[in-house]
Amino acid sequence: MASHKVLGDKVRVYRRPNSSVWQCSTYLEGKEWRVSTKTDSLAQAKEFAEDWYFELKGKSRAGGLKKEKTFADAAKQFFLEYEAITSGERNPRYVKDHEARINNHLIPYFGDKALSAVTAGVLQEYRVMRLQTKARTGKPPSRSTLHHETVTLRQVMKTALRHGWIGHLPDFSAPYRASSKINHRAWFSPEEYKQLYSHTRDRAKSAFGLSWQHAAEQLHDFILFMANTGLRPDEANRLEYRDVTIEKDPESKERILVIEVRGKRGVGYCKSTTGAVFPFERLKKRNKPKPTDLVFPQDHKKQFNRVLTDCELKFDRQGNRRSAYSLRHTYICLRLLEGADIYQIAKNCRTSVEMIEKHYAVHLKNTLDAKAINVRRRAKLAPALVLE
Template sequence: MESHTILGGKVRVYRRPNSSRWQSATYLKGREWRTSTKESSLAKAKEIAEDWYFTLKEKDRTGQLKHENTFARAAEQFLKEYAVITMGERSERYTKDHAARIKNHLIPFFGRKGVSEVTAGAVQEYRVMRLTPEDGKKTPSRSTLHHEIVTLRQIMKTALRHGWIDHLPDFSAPYRTSGKITHRAWFSPEEYKQLYSATRERVKKSQGMRWQWAAEQLHDFVLFMANTGLRPDEANRLEYRDVAIEEEDGERILVIEVRGKRGVGYCKSTSGAVYPFERLVARNQPAPTDKVFPADHKKQFNSVLNELDLKFDREGNRRSSYSLRHTYICLRLLEGADIYQIAKNCRTSVEMIEKHYAVHLKNTLDVRAINVRRK
């Protein structure tokens, strides 16, 4: 950053990288004040900075220069309130993610600004700064930047509730077109059969080996997840006491009490999840409070995907254990299940399913309604 001082060091005139306009800053009443000179010429910028400084001094002398809370103060207040108000509704990890974004990205950029200085223009400058490539710096993904703007909006809402500002700035991204709707990576019926056949073959090959237990657990994990639609984090928290085998409509199913990011909910599996669960019980002889899947199967699962060349789908989407949830939803839709019931069973919304799943399944299109002819 190019920087110059004037008036004996009382005012600093500086220019950010990749910007042609000069900014000015000074320190009064215990805080830093900043403004843009809107000039590309350094000489003119210094003249404007001098006039601005003397205007501030005059306001300070007459009592018109009011001290306002900084963005850093608003961020501190937000974290203090958020952890208490959302107790039990949001996971501890979600709160920590907010704190990490504030510490690593938002405070370094907005921290010293007064809350009224966080304008739509300042938000746009932040986006440009984050997306500008630099040596050794990786630009964030669209999703990562979106989460940072969400945290920024929450902080500014906190300032609004406390009366530190009288309106919220515009946080929307200008020049943005409608994003391409992509489907979540899943396994087609043929790919899913290929996957569980491979994990079953691993179980046969592992008999008497030291990794037999891990192979058996992975095989049951794949079948369990693809027949329940649980999220991986929900499966990691699942205890044996949360699962019950019941009979409905002549079929045995699992009724699962799920604890996840949306609190406690219920899930009813397909009949295909019963035998894997019974094998887990017989194999592990668990106590009610034991975890159903105590080990992390990530490395082993990725190894199977790489062997089968299934790590990426044809659009280049990366598959993971989360893809088993997507597979459950897509297979249920292909079988003609009601989309509202699927949304309830998976603890998500119909909108999310329509946007990310149903959009690419051909059987969701009714040919009788499409090919209608006027008599």
């Protein structure tokens, strides 16, 4: 990092590796002060640094140089408040994700900045830095990753606002972006889903008597269970046998599973299709579990990916990568194709109608009503002649 001394080392002018603009810093009243010169000319930067230093000295003599809270101070306060207030209401993993984003990305960049210096322009510089830094490794952060980091940053700044450390929040919106393209979630069409479970069924049969028979049978039942319940993978990982009961639906007279789900939104309920009953009964018969045992104690990620590769189903037509989450998306899409009520699907999947309409319903042909679309206005009859 290029650095130059000004006024006998009272001020330091420096330039970060990823920036063409010179910065300057000094040490007054037990604190380091920094500011951008907003110029790429070293001579102009040195002049700016001298004027800025003498201005700070004048404020210091007049007692007008207050010690301002830094972003790191606000982040520390955010940790204290957020974990205590959301205890029991937010998934601990969600809280840890906030902490990881702050420690890994936000504190290294914003930590020593005064809160008033965290402006919309600085936030945009941060976005550019993140994209350029990761781009050199060949793996730039996704749009959702940057969005989550901005959400965490906003939470920290809101904490500072509540305590009166800043007067207003900066603009956190990303400039230069039109409305982003809405992509549907990767799922399995009815034909692809049949291909998938047929392959795992044959695979389980061929493993009879081998060391991996149990794993193959568990994977087959996992796929059927997930595609007929719509559970998220993390919800399935926490599911215990005592959370699942087999009941007879009073309307359809069919047996279904009633599941008490513990997920990112707390405790909710799910009613499966009848296709989830037999896989669950096989799981109970095979594992002879206690009520508190996990339904799926093993992680099927590697085995599931291998099956997807063998079936050439790892990617959908748009190039979206499929995973265990795609079984949840398959459940939602198949329910919509069957004409199920979108509000009831949202309730059963513990999500919103807006999310389903945005990511699922837009690409299913049966959500369009041809009769309502192809309306034709009836031709007006010519007025009858009046005969006198």
